[in-house]
Amino acid sequence: MTVAPGSAQQGTARLYRAMRDFVQSTDDTLPGKFEITKEGIVLDMMSPSGRHELTALRLRKRLEKVMPEEIVAHTGEPDVEDEPEGVMRRPDVMVIAEEDMDTEGSISPRALIAAVEVVSRSNPDNDWVGKVRDYPLLGIPVYAVFDPRTGTGAVFTDIHGTPDGPRYATRKDFLYGEDVTIADWTIPTHDLPRYPD
Known part of the structure; x- marks a missing residue:
């Protein structure tokens, strides 16, 4: 059977809308966090831990200290x-x-100056693989990853085209305790919590 390009695109759009409707219908009814990726629905089964949320809170506060008032670090x-x-x-x-x-409704990803993720203990590949693939595709210019499992992270920038689609060209790794620059702002990473071994 041959599928015309228009039919294939319509089918893809219908599939995406069905996945989105499912994700929205499960908000607050099922544990975990659902997201839709290029490869389908991703579920992080565990609710974020206190250390995950504390890391996000500290990063938000540190960013908002150094950014202009009209820019926010929203969680x-x-x-x-x-x-x-x-x-x-x-x-x-x-x-x-x-x-x-x-x-x-949803925010356009092209409005973001940067996205910051705290690696989930239960699904680290979502942050280190899936989002490294999806965020440049969405046009998010800066992606910062903080990993409480290892006390390390990376900042990805400089989107460029590749045969596999847009990708980040630059990756700057860091250790907790070092200063990190996210877009135009530099913040300290001392006192960020770690997951227990």
């Missing part, structure tokens, strides 16, 4: 969504102009 909802790409994510911290949050 929580809504999702970041690019329907044509079929991706819906919820970064732990979104660096965004406050005025760009004044929207109904």
Whole structure:
């Protein structure tokens, strides 16, 4: 059977809408956090731990100390969504102009200045693999990863085209305790909690 390109695109759009409807219908009814990636629905079964949330809180506060008042480091909802790409994510911290949050529904990923993720203990590949693939595709210029399992992280920048689609060209690794630059702002990483062994 031959599928015309228009039919294939319509089928992909329908599949994405069905996945989005499912994810939205499960909010607050099932444990964990659902996101839609290029490869389907991802579920982080465990609720974020106190150390995960404390890391996100400290990063948000440190960023907001050094950023201009009109830029915020937002934690929580809504999702970041690019329907044509079929991706819906919820970064732990979104660096965004406050005025760009004044929207109904999801936030456009192209409005983000940076996305910051704290690696989940139960699904680290979601942050280190899936989001490294999805965030440049969505046009998010800076992606910072903090990993409480190892006390390390990385900042990804400089989106460029590759045969596999847009990818980050630059990766700067860091250790907890070092200063880290995210977009135009440098913050300390001392006293970030670690997951127990």
